[in-house]
Amino acid sequence: QFPRQCATVEALRSGMCCPDYFPVFGPGTDRCGVSTGRGRCVQVTVDWRPHGPQYIHDGRDDREQWPIRFFNQTCRCNGNFSGYNCGSCRPGWTGPTCSQQINIVRRNLLDLSAEERNRFVNALHQAKVTVHPDIVIATRRREEIFGPDGNTPQFENISIYNYFVWSHYYSVRKTFLGAGQQSFGGVDFSHEGPAFVTWHRYHLLQLERDMQNMLQDPTFGLPYWNFATGQNTCDICSDDLMGARSNFDVSLISQNSIFSQWRVLCENVEDYETLGTICNSTEGGPIRRNPAGNVARPMVQRLPEPEDVAQCLEVGVFDTPPFYSNSTDSFRNTVEGYSDPSGKYDPAVRSLHNLAHLFLNGTGGQTHLSPNDPIFVLLHTFTDALFDEWLRRHSADISTYPLENAPIGHNRQYNMVPFWPPVTNNEMFVTAPENLGYSYEVEWPGRALRVTEMITIAIVTALVLVAIIFAAAACIVRVKKNKDELHQPLLTDQYQHYSDDYDGIPTPSQSVV
Numbered sequence: 001q002f003p004r005q006c007a008t009v010e011a012l013r014s015g016m017c018c019p020d021y022f023p024v025f026g027p028g029t030d031r032c033g034v035s036t037g038r039g040r041c042v043q044v045t046v047d048w049r050p051h052g053p054q055y056i057h058d059g060r061d062d063r064e065q066w067p068i069r070f071f072n073q074t075c076r077c078n079g080n081f082s083g084y085n086c087g088s089c090r091p092g093w094t095g096p097t098c099s100q101q102i103n104i105v106r107r108n109l110l111d112l113s114a115e116e117r118n119r120f121v122n123a124l125h126q127a128k129v130t131v132h133p134d135i136v137i138a139t140r141r142r143e144e145i146f147g148p149d150g151n152t153p154q155f156e157n158i159s160i161y162n163y164f165v166w167s168h169y170y171s172v173r174k175t176f177l178g179a180g181q182q183s184f185g186g187v188d189f190s191h192e193g194p195a196f197v198t199w200h201r202y203h204l205l206q207l208e209r210d211m212q213n214m215l216q217d218p219t220f221g222l223p224y225w226n227f228a229t230g231q232n233t234c235d236i237c238s239d240d241l242m243g244a245r246s247n248f249d250v251s252l253i254s255q256n257s258i259f260s261q262w263r264v265l266c267e268n269v270e271d272y273e274t275l276g277t278i279c280n281s282t283e284g285g286p287i288r289r290n291p292a293g294n295v296a297r298p299m300v301q302r303l304p305e306p307e308d309v310a311q312c313l314e315v316g317v318f319d320t321p322p323f324y325s326n327s328t329d330s331f332r333n334t335v336e337g338y339s340d341p342s343g344k345y346d347p348a349v350r351s352l353h354n355l356a357h358l359f360l361n362g363t364g365g366q367t368h369l370s371p372n373d374p375i376f377v378l379l380h381t382f383t384d385a386l387f388d389e390w391l392r393r394h395s396a397d398i399s400t401y402p403l404e405n406a407p408i409g410h411n412r413q414y415n416m417v418p419f420w421p422p423v424t425n426n427e428m429f430v431t432a433p434e435n436l437g438y439s440y441e442v443e444w445p446g447r448a449l450r451v452t453e454m455i456t457i458a459i460v461t462a463l464v465l466v467a468i469i470f471a472a473a474a475c476i477v478r479v480k481k482n483k484d485e486l487h488q489p490l491l492t493d494q495y496q497h498y499s500d501d502y503d504g505i506p507t508p509s510q511s512v513v
């Protein structure tokens with residue numbers, strides 16, 4: 001959420017979070033790398049436009065008009081420079097002056113070689129145990145951020161992967177309304193609205209960049225899981241990938257997988273809600289996963305079909321009013337999985353992204369916990385690939401992305417919670433290869449024909465065939481007639497002339513023949 005340099009009483013009191021890039025003449029002398037033209041410290045721009053009717057507690061949540069409750073000044077970087085102090089590069093650029101263009105390829109996990117699989121699993125584990133070099137998390141609401149003594153900022157270190165988990169939790173946590181009061185759950189800054197695709201896109205970009213820095217490999221790309229297999233098994237749940245099922249407990253991961261050792265973050269959600277605290281970096285129990293094992297809900301015992309993907313990509317409008325989880329004919333609500341794959345909203349349906357989550361049936365199926373299961377990364381890269389393909393096919397048409405009246409956090413110009421430096425939904429609504437420096441190696445399924453289309457094609461084909469047969473018959477008749485006209489009458493004529501009055505000398509008409 002915030003750079004370590006800004007987790008101080010002074011920074012919080014001043015509202016300024018503009019760390020030095022290289023403080024040549026002491027602290028505060030090179031804010032945002034100003035001395036080398038990387039950037040400068042500016043006022044934060046926030047979205048003041050009205051939000052939708054779902055959120056009714058304005059003034060009560062730190063995430064409103066993000067990030068103004070914490071900071072109102074941030075770095076604005078020039079050119080391809082980026083990051084909290086303009087010390088890094090915009091996605092798609094690398095090198096000391098951020099002038100080298102790169103393209104990262106995100107590949108199907110199942111297409112990786114044994115060595116690549118091993119490297120990816122090890123990289124995830126390294127991210128799980130490596131403290132984030134730049135970012136710390138707030139463990140209290142803004143009201144209590146200075147601690148019991150008013151002088152101890154309540155921030156903690158967190159690992160790179162756990163920061164990925166925590167960011168998701170923070171974006172979906174309920175609004176605390178006071179001790180003894182029920183927290184308000186009608187709020188979600190990353191789901192059930194147009195920001196679903198943009199928020200999760202940035203979430204992944206941030207993890208990918210953190211892992212590139214950790215590995216010192218700017219070409220590292222996150223793979224994806226094509227979850228649209230239509231199967232009732234998890235094809236990436238093997239010990240060389242995301243971990244097989246344990247032989248001892250159906251809902252645990254096999255001990256041959258490193259992921260059986262992972263411990264989850266943000267489990268005690270009831271405590272946070274009643275005490276008004278925030279999840280911290282303390283880990284709890286193991287990852288639970290029981291793919292296709294939810295016997296109470298047969299609908300979530302099978303993964304989406306390839307045909308669902310093909311249909312979803314044909315939904316032509318990005319989002320539709322009320323820009324929520326009951327929107328119909330909305331690409332966003334379809335890929336998120338609250339509509340059926342053709343776009344029709346149906347409250348009983350769970351499809352695509354939602355269905356893949358629920359299929360996992362455990363940690364990965366509960367919104368406040370789901371990124372604890374590393375399958376989350378792969379499930380979301382595939383969802384992002386779908387979003388990118390939709391942007392390509394529909395020419396990145398943002399006209400139906402609402403500027404206002406979307407659920408809180410989802411307006412086009414809203415800064416996505418809890419990312420720092422501020423980044424709007426708008427900035428992620430672009431095709432990835434051209435604007436964000438990554439692309440997907442993926443082949444999309446073609447759409448099967450509908451019954452009406454099949455009938456139409458059959459009728460047209462039959463009509464064309466009949467027309468061809470008629471034309472051919474007419475042709476044959478005409479050729480035959482021509483043949484008759486050319487040969488038979490002439491022979492008859494000639495024969496008649498010669499035979500009728502033949503005297504050995506042809507008449508003028510006979511000599512022409």
Ligand SMILES: O=C1C=c2cc(C(=O)O)[nH]c2=CC1=O
Pocket residue numbers: 191350354355357358364365366367368370371
């Ligand atoms: O982690 C998630 C879990 C989800 C469950 C549903 C659902 O449709 O019930 N949706 C989810 C989204 C998540 O991100």
